[in-house]
Each structure stands twice: as C-alpha cells, then as structure tokens.
Amino acid sequence: MVRLSIRDLIDLVASGVPNPESRLEKVYDWAHARRLELVKWLLASAVALFAPVVVALARGDLGQSGSRSTWWLALTLFGAVAIAFWGMLILFQTRRRYRAYLAAQALLGEIRKIAPFLERYRQELESR
Amino acid sequence: MSFEFINSILAGLAVGLGTAGIQAVREWLDARRKLKEAEETRFQTALASDSLVELGGYLDGPIGSFLVAEYVDNPTVKQRVNSFLARLEEFVGKTSEVPQEAEAPAALELGPEPIRRELEDVEIRLQEGRPWDALALL
Numbered sequence: 001m002v003r004l005s006i007r008d009l010i011d012l013v014a015s016g017v018p019n020p021e022s023r024l025e026k027v028y029d030w031a032h033a034r035r036l037e038l039v040k041w042l043l044a045s046a047v048a049l050f051a052p053v054v055v056a057l058a059r060g061d062l063g064q065s066g067s068r069s070t071w072w073l074a075l076t077l078f079g080a081v082a083i084a085f086w087g088m089l090i091l092f093q094t095r096r097r098y099r100a101y102l103a104a105q106a107l108l109g110e111i112r113k114i115a116p117f118l119e120r121y122r123q124e125l126e127s128r
Numbered sequence: 129m130s131f132e133f134i135n136s137i138l139a140g141l142a143v144g145l146g147t148a149g150i151q152a153v154r155e156w157l158d159a160r161r162k163l164k165e166a167e168e169t170r171f172q173t174a175l176a177s178d179s180l181v182e183l184g185g186y187l188d189g190p191i192g193s194f195l196v197a198e199y200v201d202n203p204t205v206k207q208r209v210n211s212f213l214a215r216l217e218e219f220v221g222k223t224s225e226v227p228q229e230a231e232a233p234a235a236l237e238l239g240p241e242p243i244r245r246e247l248e249d250v251e252i253r254l255q256e257g258r259p260w261d262a263l264a265l266l
Contacts, residue, residue: 007192074136081140089148104196114216121184
C-alpha cells in the first residue's frame with residue numbers, strides 16, 4: 001500500500017528531478033503489482049485450506065460433533081474464510097487506490113505550478 | 129456438526145469485517161487529528177498572509193502531513209488543500225509570468241536561416257559557373 005503524503009509530492013517537485021509524473025507512476029505500478037501478487041497468494045492459501053474440508057465432507061470422514069477432528073476442520077474453515085475475505089478486501093480496495101493515483105497526479109501538477117515558491121522558501125530557510 | 133462449520137464461516141467473516149472496520153476507523157481518526165492540527169483559524173491566517181515563511185510553514189506542516197488517500201476520501205481535507213494551493217499559485221503569479229517573457233528570445237532562433245540563404249546564393253553562383261564569385265561570397 002502506498003501511504004504517500006502531500007509532503008512527499010512537495011519534496012519530489014522541490015528536488016527538481018526530471019519528469020516526476022513518471023516516477024510517481026512507477027511507484028503506483030510497483031505497489032499495484034505487489035498488491036495483486038499478495039491477493040493471488042491469499043486466495044491460493046484460502047483454497048488450499050478449504051480443499052481438505054471439502055474432501056473430508058465428501059468422504060464423510062468427519063467425527064462426532066465436538067470431537068477434535070471436527071474442531072480442527074472448523075478452525076481450518078474459519079482460517080480459509082478469513083484469508084479469502086482479506087484477499088477480496090484488498091482486491092476491492094484497488095479502485096480506491098486508482099482514485100488516489102489520479103489525485104496524486106493532479107496534485108503533482110498543482111504543486112509543480114508552485115515550484116518557484118518552493119525554491120524561494122527553501123532558499124529562505126537555508127539562509128537563516 | 130454443520131452448525132460448527134457455519135459458526136466458523138461466520139467467525140471468519142466477522143474477523144475480516146472487524147479488521148477492515150478497525151482500519152477504517154483508524155484512518156478516519158488520523159484524518160480528523162490532522163484536520164484539528166490544521167485548525168481553521170490558523171488556516172485563515174495563513175491564507176491571508178503574504179509572508180513567504182508563514183505560507184511555506186503551513187504548507188510544510190499541516191498541509192504536507194495529509195495523505196493523498198485522505199485528500200481523496202475527505203472533502204474537508206480536499207477543499208483545504210485546494211484552497212491553499214490556489215493561494216500559493218496566486219502568490220507566485222508574478223514570477224510565473226517571467227518565464228513567458230524569457231521564452232521570447234529563445235523563439236527568435238533565426239541563426240541558421242541567414243546562413244542557409246547565403247549558402248543558397250553561393251550555390252546559385254556555382255551553378256551559373258562563377259566559382260570565383262561564389263568563393264568571394266563565402
């Protein structure tokens with residue numbers, strides 16, 4: 001997850017690096033790829049946990065209610081659902097991240113307009 | 129037996145929802161705290177100020193501490209950041225006119241044009257069979 005603050009964008013512009021938009025795009029691209037990879041791993045883990053439960057149900061290998069094996073299966077099912085929910089939540093949050101990316105690009109454009117101010121302000125601070 | 133499974137599924141969902149809820153509340157509280165720091169009176173004072181240090185200090189402090197995600201989600205944060213950036217644009221308005229004036233000489237890059245014309249004259253003289261004239265022109 002990219003926890004980018006407005007100060008980060010200000011520093012990016014004030015540093016005078018060429019083409020800050022493409023650098024910002026790279027940061028979000030990298031974060032997006034990492035998030036998708038995480039979602040894949042989480043969903044795969046959920047399926048891996050869920051599969052033995054389905055097999056046990058199909059074979060009728062479940063013990064009596066309250067027995068140890070049943071509790072283990074219940075715990076596995078709980079883990080599978082929790083992990084799958086987590087994965088799906090991250091996936092649905094992608095839309096929000098996309099909006100944040102667009103806003104960051106728009107803010108970067110606005111901050112670039114005040115680049116002369118930033119330069120003068122930094123010079124003023126250094127001269128003190 | 130199936131009751132335990134349903135319980136597990138519900139508990140899994142509850143844990144997921146609970147975690148997401150806690151995360152959302154934390155983000156909301158964080159944005160609220162930052163808004164409190166960027167209190168309205170200080171914001172109005174900074175907006176009305178013509179001091180470079182005061183404007184820069186407010187930009188580096190309360191405005192800079194907002195996350196881009198908070199800017200997207202919270203309309204108050206968005207309005208405050210936009211107003212302040214507009215004020216700063218107004219502050220640097222005069223300096224932004226300077227590059228436009230400075231660009232004018234750059235547009236007058238007519239250096240190669242007369243040279244090309246002179247070379248054309250030389251070429252014409254060479255084609256007319258007057259190499260000495262062409263050489264003299266060079």
